Amino acid sequence: GDSVTQMEGPVTLSEEAFLTINCTYTATGYPSLFWYVQYPGEGLQLLLKATKADDKGSNKGFEATYRKETTSFHLEKGSVQVSDSAVYFCALTERNYGQNFVFGPGTRLSVLP
Amino acid sequence: DAGVIQSPRHEVTEMGQEVTLRCKPISGHDYLFWYRQTMMRGLELLIYFNNNVPIDDSGMPEDRFSAKMPNASFSTLKIQPSEPRDSAVYFCASSLGLALDEQYFGPGTRLTVT
Numbered sequence: 001g002d003s004v005t006q007m008e009g010p011v012t013l014s015e016e017a018f019l020t021i022n023c024t025y026t027a028t029g030y031p032s033l034f035w036y037v038q039y040p041g042e043g044l045q046l047l048l049k050a051t052k053a054d055d056k057g058s059n060k061g062f063e064a065t066y067r068k069e070t071t072s073f074h075l076e077k078g079s080v081q082v083s084d085s086a087v088y089f090c091a092l093t094e095r096n097y098g099q100n101f102v103f104g105p106g107t108r109l110s111v112l113p
Numbered sequence: 114d115a116g117v118i119q120s121p122r123h124e125v126t127e128m129g130q131e132v133t134l135r136c137k138p139i140s141g142h143d144y145l146f147w148y149r150q151t152m153m154r155g156l157e158l159l160i161y162f163n164n165n166v167p168i169d170d171s172g173m174p175e176d177r178f179s180a181k182m183p184n185a186s187f188s189t190l191k192i193q194p195s196e197p198r199d200s201a202v203y204f205c206a207s208s209l210g211l212a213l214d215e216q217y218f219g220p221g222t223r224l225t226v227t
Contacts, residue, residue, distance in 0.1 A: 044218040089156065091156075103156035
């Protein structure tokens, strides 16, 4: 079945450092890929998405590129802030309107001032 | 809009007890989803409803789990009897459509079964 693998956390960075959170996936078809963020005490929020190969999703300074050849969707940000401290989830769906939602285990990011 | 509301936010109960988790979706949303989040298995879809009707409950782990949606503004997830391995964070989400990126998640209920 489909699966999503993320780098284990926690990840601790200093403010203004460069962030990369790795995500790789396995899927039988052509999935859409997503990054979600969960701030303390809140539910998951969609951060960005990409629906086909070579698409780049971006939001709030975060970026991720859909790489079909490496089955990856790594999350990057050039300069993190303390307010970016949260748990980040990589996810996929085989069809954007289907019920096959697969989430990664999440990566906790802590940014220190 | 207040967003998706879940109650309680934290629940601690003893093994064998019945647990009921509650969710109020965003008004006007036709779909409601229940998820479970654990360290071992990550975030899993348990069941989802469309217009108050359960559509897919294939993610419900076993018969001890049941979910209902008596009206468009309320849903429950019940565990009876509860077991320590049910300890997890349970999320409710609602949306206008079935797509993942249309869903709005609630803050979750952290359940601890001792």
